Amino acid sequence: MGYDKTDELTINTIRVLAADATAHANSGHPGAPMGMAPVAHVLFNKFMRFNPKNTKWLNRDRFVLSNGHGCMLQYALLHLYGYALSIDDLKAFRSVDSITPGHPEAHDTPGIEVTTGPLGQGICNAVGLAMAQAHTGAVFNKPGFELINNYTYCFLGDGCLMEGVSSEACSLAGHLQLGNLIAIWDDNHISIDGDTNQAFTEDVVKRYESYGWQVITVADGDNDLAGIEAAIKEAQSVTNKPSIIKLNTTIGFGSKQQGTHSVHGSALKADDIKQLKQKWGFNPEESFAVAQEVYDRCNQASSAGAAAEEEWNKLFASYGEKYKSEHDDLIRRQKGELPEGWEKSLPVYTPKDDAVASRKLSEIVLQKIHNVIPELYGGSADLTGSNLTRWKDAVDFQPPATGLGDYTGRYVRYGVREHGMGAILNGLAAYGTILPYGGTFLNFVSYAAGAVRLSALSQVRTLWVATHDSIGLGEDGPTHQPIETLAHFRALPNCMVWRPADGNETSAAYYVALTSKHTPSIMALSRQNLPQLENSTIERAIKGGYVCHEVEGAQVTLVSTGSEVCICIDAVKELEKQGIKARVVSIPCFEVFDAQPQEYRLSVLPDGIPSMSVEVMSTMGWERYTHEQFGLNRFGASGAYKDVYKKFEFTPEGVAKRAVATIDFWKDVPNIRSPLNRAFKQII
Template sequence: MVAFTPEPLDLKSIDTIRALAADVVAKANSGHPGAPMGLAAAAHVLWSRFLKANPKDSKWFARDRFVLSNGCALQYIILHLLGYKLTLDDLKAFRQVDSKTPGHPEYHHTDGVEVTTGPLGQGFSNAVGFAIAEAHLAATFNKEGFNIVDNYTYVFLGDGCLMEGVASEAASIAGHQRLGKLIAIYDDNHITIDGDTNVAFTEDVLKRFEAYGWHVAEVKNGNSNYEGIYNAIIEAQKVKDKPSLIKLETIIGYGSKQQGTHGVHGSPLKKDDIVQLKQAIGFPPEESFFVPREVYDLYGKIAEKGAFAQSKWEALFVEYGKKFPNEYAELSRRIKGELPQGWEQKLPVYKVGDPAVASRKLSETVLTAIHGTLPELFGGSADLTGSNLTRVKNDVDFQPPSSGLGNHAGRYFRYGVREHGMGAILNGLSAYGAILPYGGTFFNFVSYAAGAVRLAALSGHQVIWVATHDSIGLGEDGPTHQPVETAIHFRATPNLQVWRPADGNETSAAYLVAINSRTTPSILCLSRQNLPQLEGSTIAKAAKGGYVLHEVEGKEDLTIVSTGSEVSIVVEAAGKLSSDGLKIRVVSLPSWEIFDAQSQEYRLSVLRSGAPILSVEAYSTIGWERYSHEQFGLKGWGSSGPYDKVYAKFGLTGSNIAELGKKTIEFYRKKGGEVVSPLIKAF
């Protein structure tokens, strides 16, 4: 072990971070100064001695990853000092509209920020995803003498993160997978918003993580024990078969009059407190945002070390390419985020007369077809593999090699019953790069992971949820498992595609668009019951999110629009109405979000004026008024029983929909006047 060597500027650098934290939050009159002041020493030791990154190229693939799960000002200050694209003026604009320093770190928004954090526990769980990605890609691409993928993931977290259940799920997974490149530093300052943690959080965290299978260590006097911090990280790096948690005892708001109290947790320091802080460390007391030149110089040298590390790696990668051209080409493509040319040619195509198949099975068929062409696909399930049908036959499980259950080059992940942890890990896998992650559960239980899904949409992570058992059509499991309100929740989420395919071609289209959507997560809602292959469906049509499945000659009497398993029921209803001499158009709308992105001209050709439009779906009808004049669906919860009898109970039959169609036609004929498409709005 290389012994810790103190540097003359260690204390001044740490004091600079603390003073800037006080100034940043005070200028905004909003934020959390306490944790940055308490973690300043740990941040300085980590970045100056360990963390491998190049501020001039923040997306260098081989960099170490750093996640600040429990704050933001600290990360902004470090990024500024190192020379990332974050100026002193950006620090002064903390928490202001359109600044590069928003209230919590945001992925794709601030240079050097790896993931969006803020909701506690998410960043820590994303870091587990990073470590999984590193282990998988290292096992896939590294060769003897060529450790092309070889980085650590470091994460700072606090008491709040450890209280959130999502972190427990992710920590358990990390311990099982023996992720030795994951090092978490726990800021044990005993303070949350409500006060001392003893009011709600008295567990022995180290024993909990030991039970998860983590290496644990403790550092006392974390505000000034630089050598202790250094040695703990060194020891953690030596442990190759376990993730590490370092419990760092700190004083929140160190240097403030209110240090050690919840008063410095989420409120700016008062002016006199900032003055005394600066006087104590020898900084100009009335000067805000003061950074000694020698501190900038020191951090400039740290940045130069990162640039040198990148140049060494790039030279190694060139040599790797000469010896292993196929692996080099494949990894290079994946790092760039490019898809293999022509991969979509593998998507299954169906015709009328092909067997009726559940869309969860159709999904499995797609995954099987594209698995070899898209090696970046990395999938799993929350203990529902046999129901979600997410595992391709003969695939290898991602497991620690010593387990005998698989290896880290495996592409199938067993998440266990941990939907929220899975969702946050999927986000980390996507953010790491070179991996296209998907995860399976019942559609209803995607709600368990709603926090992670929301962050995926906000961040632009390409994550695919294989959400089976998507309606009351799952039958016997009853209302506890049958989603009614779930779809509208996720349809209301910006930058999130919700797909509900009605047959094989629509399922292929859902995957086509989801895989091509590089900055958007998708939820594929898939049926348990068999669905017939529909006349008029094609991949190209469905890829527009909505299309006319059945057209009529002349002026129609009614258009019925539906999704998923109800489309075939609507087709049956249209046939009954047609036998009565009525002209019925049928529209399939598998994805509202994709349909809304089409031109107004196209959308009005699908849901046009001139006749009433009736929507039918086995969900809550909320939201359907955007696409129809009349809506039919569920007004309450589902019911337990065979799926066809459950559908009959709620009137989701061809006969009942035909009757509703007649009532709709009669109502609008009596009403008179022009029937205008619901798509026509003022703005």
């Protein structure tokens, strides 16, 4: 447990780098890095197992900076420990196109596990990472082969603790008894508004004990390196509880303003940095300076990590001799590739098949594919029986001690915790061996908007089984009926929103969602039954949009999704009675349709004919595809779903009436242009 001058120098180097980089950028948060440098040093130097040369080594310890605004701490560590992050990258902190953005982004920067910054998310990601570790270990470890036993460490601040999303995930983590999860709370009593006593006077220790966590306190996190080390060891020693270490620190340690909120979110002044450097024996005229002994000290840990990986690789190779299929499966999973031929298990339908709710169609998919995709790992936020997210005979992911399942289980009881679930999904996906999905009502995916946004930004493959997707849920009424939700998530970059109209479209949605390695998906699924369409096929639907009813001499194109496509098909018959010919297009996914070649898109939504969208929610966004829009720009109503549809005229007659109005309105316009024609390219 001895710590020497080099340790001290390393800690102060981290602090000075944070001060230099924020000063250089004239932006950023020096306070947290300076306060947490000691614990970061102890953790990375004495505990963390990682190989900077292979950031994807499966059994590496995971590190999550939930207080992501303190990212200069992480960037400094990545640099010192030999990740592909140079001093020039530190100098480029917070500048355009750097790999050192204002908050850590997983897809940009080597060594960053998850994208953090929005408070509360990181600790939930850490819960997900720890669940993934527990599950992967339970599935793959064998006697003599403890392949997967890594720890997940997470730093978090007061802000993370105040956010409800962390309460959700931490309560669940306690229930799940995740012994390999170790959180370290930067208890510095300062948030942006000043002293936390203004708003945050709860007893955090007691709260975490109430969740079933082990709580350990380090009284002097600024100086007591041995105490920090002992605390982490103690955390490791308890294997059936997650641990949180309450670390009392001084924000901006070393600054003349230390311990105040003025060091939280702005660069230190030049004279302040100068006195820091003088005090700690740095040359005040130099910036971004790192002594060789510091690199050497850090390199010891990195080398040890590289050696550990080498050992592990040997272990894994001999594991492969004994357990070839598991070995190969684990390699395959890490590539994000699905088992060959899995797609043959996707159900296919003909128009003769029964009308089925798309939530049920989704259940059928899960039932058929869960055996061929062993990394599929589901759950629901307490709506299992409504979301239909649990295949028959699924084992629950539960601590064995509960008697309710075990860690090999692939179904998670998330409780009524949508946001926590969403953030956990991001952690699960980031681990590398799991393909996670979570269920709730579409309306309550909005509760998790903060997490879904980070799924999209960090390019992870997560799936939302979002049932009860419209006023079609009926009696539950406006509080539960999405209106704005699809527009919201369709506007989110790199997020697929699927709203399948029948069985083949549901299979197509799953096909694309599961094979898109870097994009999350939201599957909007109906409560009510939907007939199998004449012209839907998986092949057509995977293009995101296709013609599902064609007729020569059509006067209008009806464009729809999900439960309204069949109403449009019926509207065609209604229009026929009036001598009007209409074609019908289904666009189950904007994002995917937009990615098709323009020629194909124009064959679906051609020039020369007016078009009208039909969807029982906000029309926002439909103007991109259609000339006219029939939707619901108000809240819904509580009642039997057919009554609700009728109230708002989402009936074949109501659609036909508006189709006629559309034809009439556009009849004098020569050379009608498809809205798909644009003057210039969008920035995507």
